[in-house]
């Protein structure tokens with residue numbers, strides 16, 4: 001008999017080995033995994049969920065299970081939703097996005113606005129669970145970007161606070177959080193009158209791709225000011241108005257985010273005329289909000305409070321020991337220039353870019369070397385702040401990619417000798433009382449991405 005087979009099974013039958021199910025060894029038989037679970041780190045997170053959560057908690061908040069016994073989990077239901085259909089003329093790319101990412105990214109309001117470097121929402125839900133966070137706890141994202149952590153926490157009944165230096169991020173996160181419950185009848189009306197909505201926002205900031213788009217002197221849009229005194233009602237008098245009902249702050253901002261999304265896209269691509277782009281994006285926004293609102297109907301009271309703030313992660317506006325868990329993803333040194341990316345949107349909001357640049361981690365400094373040195377200093381301050389606001393024995397999770405090739409050029413050392421950003425953050429964390437308890441990794445497969453590995457670093461506040 002083949003000695004290898006003899007070693008593996010008592011009677012050396014290949015079929016016996018193949019009939020063993022690996023999942024059955026990892027999970028109790030009454031738990032069924034969601035479809036499309038195909039990466040090792042996902043299996044790891046699912047395993048920890050099954051160890052850390054009760055069945056009831058998996059039903060309510062689990063990220064990786066479709067069924068507990070005979071009952072579908074909430075995650076499965078949120079992602080499957082009622083069969084709200086995509087508009088008939090939607091592109092096959094869009095259809096395939098919603099299908100392939102059904103349980104991963106294409107649910108809730110995560111699909112609104114393609115913010116670069118945003119989190120994978122299902123992973124965030126899994127992390128919130130395995131960090132031991134429960135309803136009534138508060139989770140913080142000190143660099144919230146588009147607010148992925150806040151949206152997930154809100155859906156899970158866990159309170160959240162988010163901070164970002166960019167006013168556009170605060171705006172975007174607020175809109176995405178509100179989109180879970182925003183009244184949609186006026187949005188349908190706005191879609192029917194998309195041309196006047198497009199003209200309305202265009203008249204505030206100029207249209208994208210117009211010859212002399214000078215945002216510096218344009219009127220500042222008072223984002224949260226629909227109910228505040230001066231600006232909004234005065235501007236309503238503009239010759240082109242919004243359809244009735246759309247002046248309400250949350251609806252106005254929902255439409256504005258769609259406009260900014262479309263305008264940003266039109267700045268980068270000429271594939272579609274700007275108005276058509278806006279119409280298509282607004283249609284998609286409406287679809288996304290309708291889909292999740294249908295699922296949440298009747299359960300709105302279970303959504304937790306989510307507070308997106310504008311601020312600096314190096315000086316958090318929070319009390320010592322007031323936070324039960326932290327999840328964030330810092331800029332990967334200087335891989336993405338967020339100000340350049342969001343120039344149009346920030347200009348529209350009246351932000352002074354040169355001033356904001358002084359606060360943006362990863363963008364400070366002139367030469368790449370200076371930038372790297374400042375990045376290190378800034379990240380040390382961020383980690384010190386995380387340690388200050390986090391309760392003892394609680395977890396701070398950092399998701400960060402490592403780009404050793406880029407760093408090796410800047411530092412003038414061989415790629416294999418470069419200290420990865422993940423290692424740097426562990427070192428800085430440990431000097432502020434954040435002890436490494438687990439490091440997971442996931443592969444980045446996108447062709448456009450120069451980073452190959454992303455690390456999930458879990459640090460405990462000692």
Ligand SMILES: C[S@@+](CC[C@H](N)C(=O)[O-])C[C@H]1O[C@@H](n2cnc3c(N)ncnc32)[C@H](O)[C@@H]1O
Nearest residue numbers: 117118119143145146148164165312313360361
């Ligand atoms: C990788 S992105 C975060 C994306 C986010 N996880 C999401 O799901 O959308 C990093 C964020 O850090 C923010 N940032 C940069 N410097 C900051 C600072 N000093 N304080 C707070 N946020 C800052 C950037 O504006 C950017 O949104």
